[in-house]
Amino acid sequence: MDLFRNAKVVLLRSHTKKYLFADEDEESVTQSRNGWTKNARWSVEFVRFSDSIIRLKSCYGKYLTASNQRLFLGMTGMKVLQTRPERLDSSHEWEPIKEHSLVRLKTQYGSFLRGNGGVPPWRNSVTHDAPHRTVTQEWILWNVEVIETEIQSSVHKTLAQPEPDLYSTSSSVSFESARPSTSEEGRRIFYQIADDDGRMKIRRGIFYQTADDEWRMKIQRGTL
Template identity: 50%
Template sequence: MDLFEKAKTVRLRTITDKFLVAEDDEETVFQSREDYSKNSIWKVERIRGRYVRFKSCHGTYLTASAQLFVPGIIGKKVVHQSIPQTADDVWIDWEPVRDGFQVRLRSRSGSFLRPNGGLPPWRNTVTHDMPHTSKTHEKVLWNIDVVEALPTPHRRSCSDFTKAPAPHVDDHKTAASHPPHKKLTTLEDLW
């Protein structure tokens, strides 16, 4: 989870350097080597402690669907769908499982976000399933490229105070003429 702590938006990159991309049809996801597209940028939403959600540029969420990718094969489709039906829509929740500088993204059902390669219909597709061999266990690793970090609150240092001009001795303004300080009540007020 700490890889996403300070990230506002990210690109998810496979170990073969392809990016997870949300297609303009507002449903399909695929892999692409092109990283300049806004469709490869995902907004990170942290929820319920260890889970995150990924929101596409279309306002849709990366979703682990229950539909098989190819009938008779284990992998299930990964899509990006619209706003969750309920606040507890678990199909859009992903648990980052750190492995060094990379993560495996596990759905609530226990399956992992998996990029596929090979011949069509698998080439550049993304599914979710359980890795059964050491080779597929490595395929579900993702690199996290932070595109935009969350702003950090400015902490005043000693040098900040030395830069401010000292008050003039002949300054006759009273405290009553200064506006009252605004009370900060939410985190948004701090930003």
């Protein structure tokens, strides 16, 4: 699905305006209003040889799993857990189905990831189920917020790589040169600047230059 194509990390927000949340017991999955914590972040993996089936991994390195355990005796909803199996199977696979600006996440068994509302003990629980009542149809809809993409991740890794002498001089400069494309002249320079104590300054960036002496002087003067 295009929405997840370049996504590396996502937040999933339910109809209750709460986020899919990996509990600290490293097993339970619930809903929380706290979307800023790492527990609300899910890493996206595409299943091999498929461009439409994904896996979601919690901050604990465990997969979002559609279990065969009932949440409550006599109820239809099955538990959704975090698990780290020796071997991945279909219980860890989810098919995103777009519905307008929202998404349904379908299991390989035909049920859907559902954020439950209502009163305790249903409140904040997460199950997988096939809702039969009209009133609960929206409970299987999720808003997907992409907070990190594969492209962003690769750029951050490049900018984060220090040169060996980064901390050995009073005004250290690290840079990488890349061959220019046919539409660009000169070299693409990634740079970061450290202070006298070796701590990175906020200033960093990318620019194009053809003359080595000119860009070195600009960095030293702090005019970039």
